[in-house]
Amino acid sequence: MPLHVCVVGSGPAGFYVAKKLLKRFDFARVDILERLPAPFGLVRSGVAPDHPETKVVINQFSRTAEDERCRFFGNVCLGTDVSLEELRKIYHVVVLAYGAESDHRLGIPGEDLEGVFSARQFVWWYNGHPDGKDLPINLNNVETAVVLGQGNVALDVARILLRSPSELSSTDIAEHAVKALRTSRIRKVYVVGRRGPVQAACTAKELREILGLKGVEIVINEADLQTTDCDLEELQSSRIHKRVFDLFCKSATFTKCAGRDKQLQFVFFRAPVSLLAAEDGIHVRGVHLQKTRLEGNNPRKLVGTGEFEELDCGLVLKSIGYKSLPVPDLPFDHKKGVVPNYFGRVRSSDATNETERGLYVAGWLKRGPTGIIGTNEVCAQEVVTSIEEDVNRAVVSNLKEVPGSVGLESILSEKNKRYITFEGWERLNETEMEKGAVKGKPREKIVGIDEALAIGLAKEKE
Amino acid sequence: MSLSAAARRSLAQRCSHLRRESPLLWCHRSSAPQEHDLGSRRPPQPWSSRLRSRAFSSPSAASEQDKPKISVTFVDKNGSEKSIQVPVGMSMLEAAHENEIELEGACEGSLACSTCHVIFMDEELYQKLPEPSDEENDMLDLAFGLTETSRLGCQIIAKPELDGMRLALPPATRNFAVDGHVPKPH
Numbered sequence: 001m002p003l004h005v006c007v008v009g010s011g012p013a014g015f016y017v018a019k020k021l022l023k024r025f026d027f028a029r030v031d032i033l034e035r036l037p038a039p040f041g042l043v044r045s046g047v048a049p050d051h052p053e054t055k056v057v058i059n060q061f062s063r064t065a066e067d068e069r070c071r072f073f074g075n076v077c078l079g080t081d082v083s084l085e086e087l088r089k090i091y092h093v094v095v096l097a098y099g100a101e102s103d104h105r106l107g108i109p110g111e112d113l114e115g116v117f118s119a120r121q122f123v124w125w126y127n128g129h130p131d132g133k134d135l136p137i138n139l140n141n142v143e144t145a146v147v148l149g150q151g152n153v154a155l156d157v158a159r160i161l162l163r164s165p166s167e168l169s170s171t172d173i174a175e176h177a178v179k180a181l182r183t184s185r186i187r188k189v190y191v192v193g194r195r196g197p198v199q200a201a202c203t204a205k206e207l208r209e210i211l212g213l214k215g216v217e218i219v220i221n222e223a224d225l226q227t228t229d230c231d232l233e234e235l236q237s238s239r240i241h242k243r244v245f246d247l248f249c250k251s252a253t254f255t256k257c258a259g260r261d262k263q264l265q266f267v268f269f270r271a272p273v274s275l276l277a278a279e280d281g282i283h284v285r286g287v288h289l290q291k292t293r294l295e296g297n298n299p300r301k302l303v304g305t306g307e308f309e310e311l312d313c314g315l316v317l318k319s320i321g322y323k324s325l326p327v328p329d330l331p332f333d334h335k336k337g338v339v340p341n342y343f344g345r346v347r348s349s350d351a352t353n354e355t356e357r358g359l360y361v362a363g364w365l366k367r368g369p370t371g372i373i374g375t376n377e378v379c380a381q382e383v384v385t386s387i388e389e390d391v392n393r394a395v396v397s398n399l400k401e402v403p404g405s406v407g408l409e410s411i412l413s414e415k416n417k418r419y420i421t422f423e424g425w426e427r428l429n430e431t432e433m434e435k436g437a438v439k440g441k442p443r444e445k446i447v448g449i450d451e452a453l454a455i456g457l458a459k460e461k462e
Numbered sequence: 463m464s465l466s467a468a469a470r471r472s473l474a475q476r477c478s479h480l481r482r483e484s485p486l487l488w489c490h491r492s493s494a495p496q497e498h499d500l501g502s503r504r505p506p507q508p509w510s511s512r513l514r515s516r517a518f519s520s521p522s523a524a525s526e527q528d529k530p531k532i533s534v535t536f537v538d539k540n541g542s543e544k545s546i547q548v549p550v551g552m553s554m555l556e557a558a559h560e561n562e563i564e565l566e567g568a569c570e571g572s573l574a575c576s577t578c579h580v581i582f583m584d585e586e587l588y589q590k591l592p593e594p595s596d597e598e599n600d601m602l603d604l605a606f607g608l609t610e611t612s613r614l615g616c617q618i619i620a621k622p623e624l625d626g627m628r629l630a631l632p633p634a635t636r637n638f639a640v641d642g643h644v645p646k647p648h
Contacts, residue, residue, distance in 0.1 A: 051574070053569055053572035054574045054575070056568070056570050057569060059570065204599070204603055205597070239603055239608070243600070243603060372604055374577045378606055
């Protein structure tokens with residue numbers, strides 16, 4: 001009898017789980033749901049346009065989707081089109097892998113001024129995510145941007161603001177974004193962290209790339225590179241931090257070259273206190289910061305020094321972490337923004353050891369919004385191992401008959417909800433590549449939902 | 463201070479041990495970070511398309527057969543071993559895939575991931591490899607279960623001196639669910 005599985009979310013988490021389930025169980029039938037017309041999650045809408053080699057993993061995910069035991073259902077949204085309760089009735093196993101589509105807030109005054117966005121919104125905008133195209137961003141009147149946070153997403157957004165638009169125009173960047181960047185007046189970007197270069201969350205590859213960015217002067221205050229004994233201990237125990245710190249050191253020692261018209265400045269030991277409004281009271285004009293210091297040992301505490309300063313700017317991008325969204329009937333830890341789980345098995349609440357039969361989580365919804373694409377492979381292995389144990393112990397409904405795909409199709413057709421198959425995505429994919437080829441781009445992303453659906457749903461009626 | 467290329471390589475080799483111990487010795491003041499010109503930096507062609515083009519062009523297919531081969535053994539996380547013959551010049555990632563060994567290669571050899579991470583079981587043979595590039599080290603930073611003899615499979619190219627090498631596939635999971643284990647608070 002088939003093992004009917006529904007995976008919600010078609011990013012790396014969802015696809016690695018599907019891949020491993022199909023490998024482990026010959027009798028698995030895996031349906032992958034995706035609320036957007038196009039699959040692949042953050043590989044498509046998160047990875048920066050100038051990092052095409054990071055997107056090669058799509059080839060592997062496509063091979064999984066093409067397995068005859070796997071079906072892709074695009075344009076189907078958990079909550080709106082089908083409820084979690086319904087899915088749990090018609091599948092033996094449901095794996096939620098829908099990631100993190102919201103943001104941590106700073107919780108400071110001025111956060112809702114115009115010109116203040118989360119990095120996620122800006123990334124969705126330049127990556128042609130359908131929900132990001134209408135971002136009210138204006139780069140024509142802005143000379144300075146402040147990015148809050150020093151992780152890889154912070155470096156991505158800083159780099160896209162500073163890279164020459166002519167270089168970006170041969171990537172898969174969204175057309176509306178490269179148009180706006182061509183007339184951008186931004187010449188200076190600050191990347192601000194609350195702690196020091198020893199604690200910076202970015203990794204070596206991304207830092208190395210931005211430090212070598214053509215036409216951009218790098219500014220680092222050498223005083224920020226002083227290390228304490230605690231810092232040295234931290235560096236000793238982490239290869240990643242050691243190599244990142246080394247790159248900051250190397251960069252700070254070089255004499256600045258004249259003739260570079262853009263600047264990237266790393267600001268350390270500054271915590272945002274408020275975002276300042278311009279005279280109109282509507283737009284952001286600056287960031288009010290407090291100098292910080294790390295104190296103590298094990299654990300080290302971040303404290304304010306009582307000294308303040310301001311950075312003038314017309315654009316603020318908050319890159320302080322993504323956050324998952326809850327859905328009805330799903331246990332959720334609102335503080336951490338994840339689903340409480342035991343090796344991927346959803347726990348009935350974070351106060352109990354009981355788990356929900358047949359319900360699992362994978363990816364950022366399980367672990368929080370950290371790690372790289374490959375992290376999901378390890379994560380998926382853990383979840384699939386849990387599923388395997390539960391199937392072997394007949395914990396999963398003693399494998400009684402459930403309708404699986406047929407049940408889902410019935411629910412969707414009752415609502416007149418049309419879904420995009422993987423063949424439909426391949427049509428959309430071909431169209432994007434053809435449109436891109438004309439402009440010397442690998443693809444021209446179709447950003448409007450209606451246009452994407454028109455192509456993806458064509459000829460679906462049998 | 464400026465050093466010749468040969469002297470830099472020799473210094474790098476001698477410093478590699480120190481580099482793992484002391485972060486401050488790493489602050490080389492001698493070379494500038496390279497500027498990235500996106501226009502001239504082309505992403506490496508994914509190995510899968512290189513493999514396909516090799517299979518379909520007869521002259522190179524014939525020469526693959528004629529190339530000398532070395533013996534390589536892959537050991538999976540359960541201890542199962544598989545020994546294969548690898549033509550000189552082929553990467554371990556390609557060799558694994560050609561022999562249906564489960565070595566993940568998400569970026570297909572473009573140095574954009576760490577999923578083809580393998581562990582050398584013989585330190586002597588590990589020392590015979592050229593030093594990893596900065597780009598490979600950047601990816602090794604992120605590999606799970608990194609060891610002193612870890613390398614990326616896509617960067618290990620078969621050569622006669624590596625005959626007999628044994629490569630361990632790192633365990634895929636960090637956490638092992640054990641029956642009866644009480645779940646920790648999340």
